[in-house]
Amino acid sequence: xxxxxxxxxFKELMSKSKLEMPFPDFEDxxxxxxxxxxxxxxxxxQHLKVSWxxxxxxxxLGVVLTVQLFQLRVEGLxxxxxxxxxxxQLIFSLFVILSFDFLIRFSRKKSPKELxxxxxxxxxxxxxxx
Amino acid sequence: xxxxxxxKVLNGDTDAFRFIxxxxxxxxYSLAMSVVKSEFLAxxxxxxxxxxxxxxxxxxxxxxxxSTWFFRIVINEAFTQKRKQKRQTKxxxxxxxxxxxxxxxxxxxxxxxxxxxxxINEALKQIPAKYSLALRLFYLQxxxxxxxxxxxxxxxxxxxxxxxxxxxxxxxxxxxTYNIDKEELY
Numbered sequence: 001x002x003x004x005x006x007x008x009x010f011k012e013l014m015s016k017s018k019l020e021m022p023f024p025d026f027e028d029x030x031x032x033x034x035x036x037x038x039x040x041x042x043x044x045x046q047h048l049k050v051s052w053x054x055x056x057x058x059x060x061l062g063v064v065l066t067v068q069l070f071q072l073r074v075e076g077l078x079x080x081x082x083x084x085x086x087x088x089q090l091i092f093s094l095f096v097i098l099s100f101d102f103l104i105r106f107s108r109k110k111s112p113k114e115l116x117x118x119x120x121x122x123x124x125x126x127x128x129x130x
Numbered sequence: 131x132x133x134x135x136x137x138k139v140l141n142g143d144t145d146a147f148r149f150i151x152x153x154x155x156x157x158x159y160s161l162a163m164s165v166v167k168s169e170f171l172a173x174x175x176x177x178x179x180x181x182x183x184x185x186x187x188x189x190x191x192x193x194x195x196x197s198t199w200f201f202r203i204v205i206n207e208a209f210t211q212k213r214k215q216k217r218q219t220k221x222x223x224x225x226x227x228x229x230x231x232x233x234x235x236x237x238x239x240x241x242x243x244x245x246x247x248x249x250i251n252e253a254l255k256q257i258p259a260k261y262s263l264a265l266r267l268f269y270l271q272x273x274x275x276x277x278x279x280x281x282x283x284x285x286x287x288x289x290x291x292x293x294x295x296x297x298x299x300x301x302x303x304x305x306x307t308y309n310i311d312k313e314e315l316y
Contacts, residue, residue, distance in 0.1 A: 006269060010297060014269035017250045019160040023173055027151045030180045034144055037181065 048106060055099055062092045136196065139187055147184055154197060155180075157271055158204045164262035165208035166215065167255045175211050179204040194280060197271075202281050205263065212259070253303040261296030268293055 023029075069088055073081040138146035158179060162172035183200050190199050254262045260282075267273045267281065278289050 007297070010301075011269050013250060013300075014265060016246050017160075017254055017266065018270055019156065019163055019251070021155045021159045021173070021176070022169060026155060026173065026177070027148055030151055030177055031144065031148060033177065033181055034147065034184050037185070038144065 048103075051103055051106065055103055058099075059096055062096065066092060133192075133196075136187065136190070139184070147180075150183075150196075151180055154200060157197070158201065160266050160270060161201060161204050161263060162208045164254065164266050165205065165259040166212050168215075171211055171215060172208075175208045176204060178211075179207045182207065195277075198277060198281055201267075205281065209259075249304060250300075253300045256303055257296060257299045260292055261299055264289065264292045265296045265300065 066085070066089055069085055079087075135146045135149045139150070155176060158176045159172055162175040162179075163169070166172050166175060179200070182203050186203075190196065254265065263282065264278060267278050268275075273281070275286060275289050275293075278284070279286055282289070284292065
């Protein structure tokens, strides 16, 4: 009943359903899109190199500043030097961690859409609700 | 047949991809039309599928034929576009009505050009995407049940049932809706 052999009459009928790409410039359009994508990928990898360099330079500078702040014993805004140092160190650590996470994700060649998807940073108990 | 060109593309020769496009664009277009039933959407589907195939070419291990691997991308892309199209149609039903009118006009021109081609393609447009896909893969692109199974992710029995129902549906449509005597078409 359910033939898996090809019924020649029906095959002939189906041969009339053959379609051809009706857009003559299709091939050029695809190649152009691919070349654009390649260029974009190359510029992304250049940006990535600059970003890693800036990250390392910034981290070194941050460490130097932290040490300097510790030696200078800066006081102000009614806060002792220890509190100011602690706040600075906290902000600096947070900045380093976030930048490092961002760069790692960027290096794994994630798409810009995924890169800026901050939902992925949500804790698991919030993810399950959505 | 595409193997040397695939290797060239993997070695960074973008232009070698032209051969692959030439080789598969018509078949891919037929498959995309089976799902989205619109020329312009089908073009977008095939274009996206080629770009995806290019970017993911390094993941093609050669366990199956390149065409099998590529057509799976085309079909997935076509169903994604179809879902998007459904959402958009709900929003702009008024615009769709105007477009339908122009499709009817284009179709009547096609009747004069080639009746048989027109009727069979119209019948394939009327039937569900999976029926149309199965028929085109089996009869037009000469795939066997095993290969269709691999491309579509169906079981053997399911593939056979779909093919059987699709064949009957097309025959009924040609008989009843278009009042075409089968002898006329063969």
